[in-house]
Amino acid sequence: MDPRDLQTLLEKVRDGAMSPDDAVKRLEHMPFEDLGFAKVDHHRALRHGMPEVILGQGKTVDEVHAISEKLLERSPNLLVTRASEAMFEAVRKLDDKAEFFPRSSAIRVWGDRKIRGKAKIAIICAGTSDIPVAQEAQVTAEVMGNEVDTIYDVGVAGIHRLLSNMERLNGSRVVICCAGMEGALPSAVGGLVSVPVIAVPTSVGYGASFNGLSALLGMLNSCSSNVSVVNIDNGFGAAYVATLINRL
Amino acid sequence: MDPRDLQTLLEKVRDGAMSPDDAVKRLEHMPFEDLGFAKVDHHRALRHGMPEVILGQGKTVDEVHAISEKLLERSPNLLVTRASEAMFEAVRKLDDKAEFFPRSSAIRVWGDRKIRGKAKIAIICAGTSDIPVAQEAQVTAEVMGNEVDTIYDVGVAGIHRLLSNMERLNGSRVVICCAGMEGALPSAVGGLVSVPVIAVPTSVGYGASFNGLSALLGMLNSCSSNVSVVNIDNGFGAAYVATLINRL
Amino acid sequence: MDPRDLQTLLEKVRDGAMSPDDAVKRLEHMPFEDLGFAKVDHHRALRHGMPEVILGQGKTVDEVHAISEKLLERSPNLLVTRASEAMFEAVRKLDDKAEFFPRSSAIRVWGDRKIRGKAKIAIICAGTSDIPVAQEAQVTAEVMGNEVDTIYDVGVAGIHRLLSNMERLNGSRVVICCAGMEGALPSAVGGLVSVPVIAVPTSVGYGASFNGLSALLGMLNSCSSNVSVVNIDNGFGAAYVATLINRL
């Protein structure tokens, strides 16, 4: 809740336009509305200046449909992450501009395509298998108003590939770096650029990759100081942080 | 190595001002000088636009002294992290402006105090015991040219303390959030501000805190999407990322 | 076995109404009856003053049917947790009041609806995905004679939602708090109420949530001292402990 809202409310109380009892109730009940199973918080979206996003995982198709309907009434853009194809069918009934990205399980309604970021966000991934996570980051960054430059399959074992993309990397205001297995790419990229690097460990690998743990630990211990890390496979979160940075 | 440097060098070759053999050698040997036990990379510092920093841990006092001497010849500012008091004595002989911060084991020479960041960096920590890590972040952010606003001891169990600091949080361009134990503070802060939050898990706690693992996992799983994470107790890294963001 | 039973038995021996040999046998064989594959301990139920509960997981449909039949002969209430729909069909044949809760995989026969708890139990969960665990707690708490107040989807990232429910939280005698991901909700709730908080980590999340480990560690390290913790996804156990507290 915003200090100015509070000020306005208190002024109404002072002016007798609102009773103290009502003010208490407003303060308690104002910030969201109730759908029964999930509370949609428009205030939160406003605070961050970005459209609310639905995490599909753990929700039923009906729930995703109901929340999407509510959100689309107020916003031309919508993102559903970790969504099923059935959820996509439900959302498309609400808005036929809805797109589905099966590799990254994302649903996107991208009505308002205005660019709000101050420069490009580079999204780089180490191997072909990391593309689903990189794509989730791309879909997110785009719907949130960023120009995106994707550089796929430039792993550490082939450093020349990385070096030949230096110009594109240096043209970005923030770099998202997705890698599984040993997760070494952010360290190498971090040493080459002078902007923040958001590292996304992916669950790509087998055996001692332990579903992304290896990449996660590697990134947390990066010897490049401009690297910070989000959860395994969290392409969405990386794009969200990158968007905030790109709007500053 | 910068594309323009390469261009210049190739033009010299074209003009006969440099032989191909010499060019190969220049390309290979140019970017750093050799101290025997540690290569100091001025180019890297220039790329990032920030002073080089020495990690004291794992180095001898003599090594820290030698590297510091080399670096202080070129830069009025120096930071040694995870340093001992003996290292401080050695650095103070090189520059009597050197300060020592025993709680966070940091040595700082802060000759050039020009503010380069565009706004304030807020540094917030959950408990008194997290102060050493928060202080490492503060010392670092300051020497790198940022105005810092520290808000200590505002844990999740006392949410009112947090809420009463909203104005200061909202006045910052990026927030560094240090917490041990359950590491819940970044989630709460992330829900309240609309800027990037850099979360630093600390090794504060006992038992099932597993030396910061609990806080680390909590932060990686934050339900606030504007949170990214650095290594346990890595106040320096958080400040470095925050500085980059604050200069954008 | 109860000291008074022992006293009674010994008095019979003193009075010659029972031989020492028979007494030894009674002492050894009395407390339960034998179904072949599972021993149903009515004594234990009596000791705790609550209906016995069947853990469906790891049992066959036939076993659940047989144990349910035995238990329903003596009690109007029955709970089967982690049950399949096939188990529900088997139980419904025994008692057509049986209900099935597919999200939380619970079967309930709720014949005796007398309220035995002294006040309300609040059940609060962080996200929509945590509802199955919260529902298991609700179903359990109700069948054990408690009035329940459920407050769903009030996570730490939206602290205002939590604060707007303070009155309901403060009206409860014990709070059950279910959360996955970083598991921070119990710390925040614990700081706001002055009653015991039973924390239930859920396996909701992905990547570094490690199937609930992250939430579990977070809750064990809670900086709020009124928090104790049960196993991951153990809504039943939380409700059981809460019921005991609510009857005191």
Place this chain on the structure above:
Amino acid sequence: MDPRDLQTLLEKVRDGAMSPDDAVKRLEHMPFEDLGFAKVDHHRALRHGMPEVILGQGKTVDEVHAISEKLLERSPNLLVTRASEAMFEAVRKLDDKAEFFPRSSAIRVWGDRKIRGKAKIAIICAGTSDIPVAQEAQVTAEVMGNEVDTIYDVGVAGIHRLLSNMERLNGSRVVICCAGMEGALPSAVGGLVSVPVIAVPTSVGYGASFNGLSALLGMLNSCSSNVSVVNIDNGFGAAYVATLINRL
């Protein structure tokens, strides 16, 4: 912050006794005072109805001294956990009633010895080596106004010892159960009593006890449903929860 306080404040605004601007400031700054390095929250203590407790670990002797002084001005009782002998010397200068418990590293000022709990709290531990944790629970429970019954060294391997203490266990309103190694005691105790059992894993053991992890996991997986768990070696937390239950 309490709804009634808010009501009062709003009534002042309505009555013109306070301006909206001042009200905003009051709402933000009221709940605590500032010591520089640590904010002492009297409100929080009042909310829970219990004296504030200082966690000695991670604080300097001077910090403990300063906070203790502040707290002792308002309360006749004080507890410092995980404290050093030097901290004890500092506290004793403030109040010569201060006691030190070296095994459990606790400092206690127990001025007000009024019993506030409705019945006894039983504290039971498995082996001699678990006594330090049990003692921390005892010291805490006593200073918080409970009558305590301690039953030490009754491990699972000697079930007869446990059974011979049934009467004392059954005379308690809540049981605190401390055990290291395999942590089996709470399961056995939980099956014998009909009150809540707070389990405290201890770091006692070696090898595969992994500093209490083994006991912690055992307790979380207890087959007795009346068991909830706190952090490893957290005797204080167990006593805190038990106190809340004992006052209900």
Place this chain on the structure above:
Amino acid sequence: MDPRDLQTLLEKVRDGAMSPDDAVKRLEHMPFEDLGFAKVDHHRALRHGMPEVILGQGKTVDEVHAISEKLLERSPNLLVTRASEAMFEAVRKLDDKAEFFPRSSAIRVWGDRKIRGKAKIAIICAGTSDIPVAQEAQVTAEVMGNEVDTIYDVGVAGIHRLLSNMERLNGSRVVICCAGMEGALPSAVGGLVSVPVIAVPTSVGYGASFNGLSALLGMLNSCSSNVSVVNIDNGFGAAYVATLINRL
């Protein structure tokens, strides 16, 4: 290879009945025959005095069939553990006395039912869900010539059930104890009997049982000194060790 065999062979060399070259070859190639994909070592079986056992897991039906055929030529008894129903069909074609135990996935041909153990082996398990593992132990112990006494569903939370079976436990020469969840049963049993206890952690449980890790750690840390442990769900191994002990 047995010293006496070596002696015999060397005597043949001395007597000129075998050339040194042939002796070298015999020493190298004697101890087994080759099936192409798996070497069946009859010597090993003889050394231990027990029939060879096939681990079904990781083998094809054809492999199990071929090895079984080879083994049944020389022995009236056969055990296939972790077997599928298809493997059972293949073995039944070789010997129609073959039995299948679906709960424990074991195939048994039990032609020679002579008792070779000196006393009974007690097999005890904590809950109904542990029966598959206990049954694997039972099937194994029987086919290896032991009289078995099974005591199922006597967990630690109902200590009276355990105590009422003391006579049967004390009548055994070795006790196999299967338990999941907190794995506390072997500690309790170990304190009650004066014979070796072989503990088998089972993967029964959920959440923080971590697929049997919790039970495994509990058993390794048992405070009863007469307990040793085998792998999670390894009912076969426990019965094998118990058989060896029972034959001594």
Place this chain on the structure above:
Amino acid sequence: MDPRDLQTLLEKVRDGAMSPDDAVKRLEHMPFEDLGFAKVDHHRALRHGMPEVILGQGKTVDEVHAISEKLLERSPNLLVTRASEAMFEAVRKLDDKAEFFPRSSAIRVWGDRKIRGKAKIAIICAGTSDIPVAQEAQVTAEVMGNEVDTIYDVGVAGIHRLLSNMERLNGSRVVICCAGMEGALPSAVGGLVSVPVIAVPTSVGYGASFNGLSALLGMLNSCSSNVSVVNIDNGFGAAYVATLINRL
């Protein structure tokens, strides 16, 4: 408690020689005496037919002294494991036959040297560094009445050493096998002998040995079926189990 004791007691009740009330009290309080901080259970020792053992770790010197005094009144043999030299000095004052084994931190009073085991126990260890654990097993096995044959430094990397000791291994009734690092020795030994093998992982190693975890996991997964495992560094426990087996 023994069924025959119970019978005797009940007969006294029948004969009027004891009142039911007294019988209840006897049943509850008979099995041990109280030292204040630790309950010494002579019954337990009798049940197992072996002297009680004191775990020094976590006890004070005074506690060890007091318990030792109590135990030495009734038994000529005493073992204190994980003891300090100061504890040894205290015990030597009670009995000048006391020996101290600094490598394995064991104190032993070995008054009664009668052999009770039916054959030899072989104790084998992989490397020189494993000797402390092997020695704890040796000291224990001897004081419990076994003839011991120690075979040190016969690791898996030098299989010939192992094979040259076959005769001694085969002359034993049970083998204790101590190994750190990869913990492979029990598998190799288990394949060579036809008696039970008790495996003791040691904390010897560095890096990925993780203080014995590597050896522990190796032993639990042994492909030799005659292997069971005790806790890391638990030479005492291995000798205890071996003694029980050797007396059968």
Place this chain on the structure above:
Amino acid sequence: MDPRDLQTLLEKVRDGAMSPDDAVKRLEHMPFEDLGFAKVDHHRALRHGMPEVILGQGKTVDEVHAISEKLLERSPNLLVTRASEAMFEAVRKLDDKAEFFPRSSAIRVWGDRKIRGKAKIAIICAGTSDIPVAQEAQVTAEVMGNEVDTIYDVGVAGIHRLLSNMERLNGSRVVICCAGMEGALPSAVGGLVSVPVIAVPTSVGYGASFNGLSALLGMLNSCSSNVSVVNIDNGFGAAYVATLINRL
């Protein structure tokens, strides 16, 4: 990129045969071509002197088809690891010499069968269940030009089997050793041969094998110094390293 290529390029610049601008572009863009979703690096293959290999896992059938087509244009040999049968069908359409190995999920086109290794590579595995991993190593080593000697099912529990294969082991220039469960085989083999041993932990096992972690740790802690380790189930990697060694 090779220093000689650079020299040649620079000589062209010197001679005016190439402009500096073009040289910069060449340096940046030369080393690979772009397929859109995956960059095929022929240079890398040349550097190592071995055919490029496709990791099937995480790629679509179409992607494998497209990359295979590109690679088969330039090389008579191709390997696809962790491939599906559908991928095999796609590759067979490109080259009917393609073979499929279902157990190890490998596709191989083996056109050029010239032997390039200097001696044999021995591939040894502990149990039948380890054969899939051993087979991946075999298929790889063969297509890379090595003569392979496979020795399957020679585990540590039957040391005689291992010893009887000494001659074949000693006839190899490098040994690949695959084992699951306790992973002890490389230690035993390493003690018997004087060549490098590449250890491959397999995910064979159950319970505390933790999907190969147990074998991995065992191999990393091997007491035989000639052992190095690759990832769990990484038969391909072991063969790759062995091939490099065999060509030296």
Place this chain on the structure above:
Amino acid sequence: MDPRDLQTLLEKVRDGAMSPDDAVKRLEHMPFEDLGFAKVDHHRALRHGMPEVILGQGKTVDEVHAISEKLLERSPNLLVTRASEAMFEAVRKLDDKAEFFPRSSAIRVWGDRKIRGKAKIAIICAGTSDIPVAQEAQVTAEVMGNEVDTIYDVGVAGIHRLLSNMERLNGSRVVICCAGMEGALPSAVGGLVSVPVIAVPTSVGYGASFNGLSALLGMLNSCSSNVSVVNIDNGFGAAYVATLINRL
């Protein structure tokens, strides 16, 4: 034991020069001599063609002295790893050529300096703090007859440093690569060279490096196929494997 020795022995038996009984004894007792606490296996050293090495850790100074004396009688070269300065003093008394390397805790007697390797071994490390491990590798590789080229402090974050050393890397027959923190260096190096890379994770780092686990996992998951891995901080093992490769 060598097949030719066996042949010779059997021929003696055939010729009557040795009795079968004596032959059995020879076969069993020949391969090593007995020092009481540690068996020195000269045969093993001969098999591998390299001097025996003593692991100082876990041995007393006297033991190291005694073993060293025995070994120095037969070999001009000796290596003691993980040794203390006291051990060095003891060894220097035996041979005044003994050197001590305090950073890597190694003692070396390097009498025979003949080069036996076919080319150079490159030893590369990521940071100054990794030098102790790299030095252990260097000391070992030298004493085993290799020419060594050390390239220190060339981490992944400064890729240019690595690239400028390409010529030296390419001049080596095998590369040892030591790195802590994220352990990314071997992946980068592996992509640049066409020889085997032995990766050594170091325990350098803090927080989520978990004492080298992070680097270890990173290296095991290397996307460069020419990488194999040894234990954390095992510079000795890496040099041993490299030596074997360099002699092929």
